[in-house]
Amino acid sequence: MASSEVSIAVIGLGYVGMPLAVALAGHYKVSGFDVSEARVNELKDGFDRNREIGEDELRSTSCQFTSDTADISGANVYIVTVPTPVNEEDNTPDLSYVNAASKMIAPLLKKGDIVVYESTVYPGVTEDICGKLLEEESGLACGSDFYLGYSPERINPGDTQHTVRTITKVVAGQTPEITDILAEIYATTNGGNIFKAANIKTAEASKAIENAQSDINVAFINEVTKIVNEMDLSVYDVLDAAATKWNFLKFTPGLVGGHCISVDPYYLAQCAKELGHEPEVILAGRHINDAMGRYFAKRLIAKMGEGKKDVLILGFTFKENINDIRNTKVVDVYNTLKDAGYNVVVHDPHAAPDEVKAHYGIELAADLPEAVQFDALVLAVSHNDYLGMDDAALKGLLKADGLLYDLKGLWRSRDFGNKIQYLTV
Numbered sequence: 101m102a103s104s105e106v107s108i109a110v111i112g113l114g115y116v117g118m119p120l121a122v123a124l125a126g127h128y129k130v131s132g133f134d135v136s137e138a139r140v141n142e143l144k145d146g147f148d149r150n151r152e153i154g155e156d157e158l159r160s161t162s163c164q165f166t167s168d169t170a171d172i173s174g175a176n177v178y179i180v181t182v183p184t185p186v187n188e189e190d191n192t193p194d195l196s197y198v199n200a201a202s203k204m205i206a207p208l209l210k211k212g213d214i215v216v217y218e219s220t221v222y223p224g225v226t227e228d229i230c231g232k233l234l235e236e237e238s239g240l241a242c243g244s245d246f247y248l249g250y251s252p253e254r255i256n257p258g259d260t261q262h263t264v265r266t267i268t269k270v271v272a273g274q275t276p277e278i279t280d281i282l283a284e285i286y287a288t289t290n291g292g293n294i295f296k297a298a299n300i301k302t303a304e305a306s307k308a309i310e311n312a313q314s315d316i317n318v319a320f321i322n323e324v325t326k327i328v329n330e331m332d333l334s335v336y337d338v339l340d341a342a343a344t345k346w347n348f349l350k351f352t353p354g355l356v357g358g359h360c361i362s363v364d365p366y367y368l369a370q371c372a373k374e375l376g377h378e379p380e381v382i383l384a385g386r387h388i389n390d391a392m393g394r395y396f397a398k399r400l401i402a403k404m405g406e407g408k409k410d411v412l413i414l415g416f417t418f419k420e421n422i423n424d425i426r427n428t429k430v431v432d433v434y435n436t437l438k439d440a441g442y443n444v445v446v447h448d449p450h451a452a453p454d455e456v457k458a459h460y461g462i463e464l465a466a467d468l469p470e471a472v473q474f475d476a477l478v479l480a481v482s483h484n485d486y487l488g489m490d491d492a493a494l495k496g497l498l499k500a501d502g503l504l505y506d507l508k509g510l511w512r513s514r515d516f517g518n519k520i521q522y523l524t525v
């Protein structure tokens with residue numbers, strides 16, 4: 101396929117698909133397709149609710165945003181960037197979105213077309229599940245009529261350094277020729293920073309282990325936190341000392357939420373189970389990290405006792421300075437405190453109150469409460485807005501003998517005076 105013939109359709113315009121579509125549109129004819137008409141209309145109006153791309157760039161892109169499949173039928177490279185969550189009841193992979201996208205693409209396929217998956221999956225999904233579905237629904241042969249590819253996405257919401265234009269892109273095609281075509285296409289987005297994986301399953305496996313590794317490393321530090329807390333030591337003091345060793349990995353304790361690190365290990369675990377291997381370390385990491393919200397809340401309750409305490413939680417999103425509330429573990433802190441009879445107010449400057457209400461049933465305070473003094477403040481997310489709060493602002497929200505519970509350990513070198521109690525994880 102000559103590069104002048106390449107016509108790309110990106111399927112799913114979320115955190116991953118939309119910046120990719122815009123980056124590729126600088127070099128190729130690109131259509132961005134999403135089933136959500138609301139999302140498409142917002143993008144056409146120059147508004148990205150995920151705040152990945154600014155209005156000027158959106159308005160000037162040549163990418164055509166659409167929710168009409170007729171608009172993408174002329175494409176010859178389909179890139180699938182739809183969600184891959186887990187099923188709530190048993191944490192097994194929910195492949196319904198990639199399956200639906202594959203079924204939608206199948207009738208549009210022509211000889212020579214390439215379908216690339218970027219959604220995070222486990223090894224085998226692209227070829228054994230999606231490829232088969234595309235074959236069944238199109239009547240074309242996979243590997244000779246049309247071809248598959250896989251290219252994992254590594255972007256990190258809110259991270260302006262590691263973006264679609266800078267991150268090394270791993271690519272793999274069904275044949276060496278397809279790998280070369282994909283390498284050439286993706287190279288235009290990031291200055292040629294491409295790694296050709298050995299094959300599609302290798303590329304799928306590489307993505308699955310990257311996030312599982314992060315999860316396990318944080319889980320280890322979370323477990324260490326629980327142990328040293330029993331000895332009344334500060335985990336941060338322990339980490340500071342340990343980190344002076346040249347090869348100590350600098351992970352910190354905390355909540356692990358979001359759409360990737362708290363989800364992808366379950367994809368790797370599923371793959372292991374299908375192969376007859378019990379993924380002990382992977383699931384142990386998930387088990388520990390999933391329980392940390394409740395652990396942190398119980399630590400506060402142990403300090404303050406049960407009953408009608410007024411608590412303000414600062415931050416609700418799954419990480420700092422973004423508006424993404426998917427799989428936020430702050431909700432576990434909230435629910436555990438509520439169960440203990442506490443009055444809990446949650447503030448977040450970035451999360452959308454209507455989304456928080458719809459997904460979690462929690463009324464979010466969009467502004468910091470005025471003229472209310474709480475028994476405790478819980479710093480749950482290190483949004484810049486909170487880091488910039490001076491002592492007067494914090495003390496204004498807290499009773500004179502109130503408790504400051506710093507889940508990020510960010511204020512541990514500050515002196516709040518001897519009346520205010522200060523607690524870290």
Ligand SMILES: NC(=O)c1ccc[n+]([C@@H]2O[C@H](COP(=O)([O-])OP(=O)(O)OC[C@H]3O[C@@H](n4cnc5c(N)ncnc54)[C@H](O)[C@@H]3O)[C@@H](O)[C@H]2O)c1
Pocket residue numbers: 111112113114115116117133134135136139181182183184197200201204218219220221253254255256257359360
């Ligand atoms: N968000 C990240 O930072 C990140 C990083 C690396 C990998 N990933 C992976 O990338 C994939 C996409 O994640 P995301 O964060 O962009 O998700 P997202 O929820 O932000 O966006 C997905 C989009 O796909 C659309 N969609 C759903 N079904 C569709 C269909 N059948 N056809 C067309 N559009 C459809 C949704 O309306 C939504 O706009 C996931 O597999 C995720 O694990 C995400």
